[in-house]
Amino acid sequence: MTDKYSGPERIFSGVQPTGALHLGNYLGALKKFVALQHDYECLYCIVDLHAITVWQEPAKLKSQTREIAAAYLAAGVDPDVAIIYPQSLVREHMELAWYFNCVARTGWVNRMTQFKDKAGKNAENVSVGLYAYPVLQAADILLYKATHVPVGEDQKQHLELSRDIAQKFNNDFSVPNFFPLPEPLIKGPGARVMSLRDGTSKMSKSDPSDNSRINLTDSAEVIVKKFKKAKTDMGVMPGPGEDLSDRPEVDNLIGIYAALSGETRQTVIARFEGQGFGAFKPALADLAVDKLSPMTSLMNRYLADPDEIDRILMRGADRARALATPIMDEIRSTIGFLGS
Numbered sequence: 001m002t003d004k005y006s007g008p009e010r011i012f013s014g015v016q017p018t019g020a021l022h023l024g025n026y027l028g029a030l031k032k033f034v035a036l037q038h039d040y041e042c043l044y045c046i047v048d049l050h051a052i053t054v055w056q057e058p059a060k061l062k063s064q065t066r067e068i069a070a071a072y073l074a075a076g077v078d079p080d081v082a083i084i085y086p087q088s089l090v091r092e093h094m095e096l097a098w099y100f101n102c103v104a105r106t107g108w109v110n111r112m113t114q115f116k117d118k119a120g121k122n123a124e125n126v127s128v129g130l131y132a133y134p135v136l137q138a139a140d141i142l143l144y145k146a147t148h149v150p151v152g153e154d155q156k157q158h159l160e161l162s163r164d165i166a167q168k169f170n171n172d173f174s175v176p177n178f179f180p181l182p183e184p185l186i187k188g189p190g191a192r193v194m195s196l197r198d199g200t201s202k203m204s205k206s207d208p209s210d211n212s213r214i215n216l217t218d219s220a221e222v223i224v225k226k227f228k229k230a231k232t233d234m235g236v237m238p239g240p241g242e243d244l245s246d247r248p249e250v251d252n253l254i255g256i257y258a259a260l261s262g263e264t265r266q267t268v269i270a271r272f273e274g275q276g277f278g279a280f281k282p283a284l285a286d287l288a289v290d291k292l293s294p295m296t297s298l299m300n301r302y303l304a305d306p307d308e309i310d311r312i313l314m315r316g317a318d319r320a321r322a323l324a325t326p327i328m329d330e331i332r333s334t335i336g337f338l339g340s
């Protein structure tokens, strides 16, 4: 008996098909997906079961699922290498989520800040699924015994819950190291992209102001306009070592530039030190257009052939199921179900 998980390293992540993706999704998640795919076995899921924790129009759910697939592909995820698939097509996600509902403690789930944010004052009237959402997320990851999870900063707490569930399952059933304790891969300047209108709230699909975010479907003109309108302050671009804690919007734009160009923040700061935003913003907009426009046109090309997207997703689901099946058999037998 070793004291460490000794299975293969495996990557799992997911994105909800709940609307157009934005720059935060790209820098926090998609860009990392592409970077990891040749070094690890990777599963990139479109988490439609998570999406339905809040109401989704059925026809829209289908088209949005294909849109996320197109975004994965356009960002550079190779479906012959990484596995991309819709969560609902591998039913074991739901099965394991139930078992984990019986492992996770309500006290743990009650602490989830994302639920509190989403439910707000309306907690009595949101779905049970929204409450159990992070337990399903743990099931997604552990169904494949994934060891690493590339996500944005906002998912840190959900990952901690996944680790707690894995640990408790291993302890309760006396199967040490059966599940790995999955590690988040969060680091990097794109881990928390903030709103262009308010540097203290994160860039989000649900922000009512479209000017708060750069959507992956925005045209070059719209991207330029949004950066031009982005909130800044009366100052100029900072110098090295300057404390930006009271200049969150400026901090955010520098982080976006660094994440897009692949440079460090220090390099970006050194280049623009003392310049006005009238110089920095167009440079940032040009960079964003350079990186995003080819992706947008590729995305549209993929979306023009939905049957091909569906074929890719079905094939991905078959590959995912093949990985999940033996693990699920072990789990059922560990819990003590007859016939397993």
Ligand code: AMP
Binding pocket: 014, 015, 016, 024, 025, 026, 027, 028, 029, 150, 151, 152, 153, 154, 155, 190, 191, 192, 193, 194, 202, 203, 204, 205
């Ligand atoms: P979601 O759209 O909520 O399913 O998020 C998909 C992925 O994008 C997750 O890994 C999130 O952590 C990441 N993400 C969402 N918003 C941001 C943001 N503003 N900055 C960085 N990453 C983000």
Ligand code: TRP
Binding pocket: 012, 013, 014, 015, 016, 047, 050, 136, 137, 140, 141, 149, 150, 151, 155, 158
């Ligand atoms: N909750 C994640 C989000 O909103 C999406 C997600 C679902 C996920 N299951 C996952 C992310 C498993 C990583 C791993 O962004």
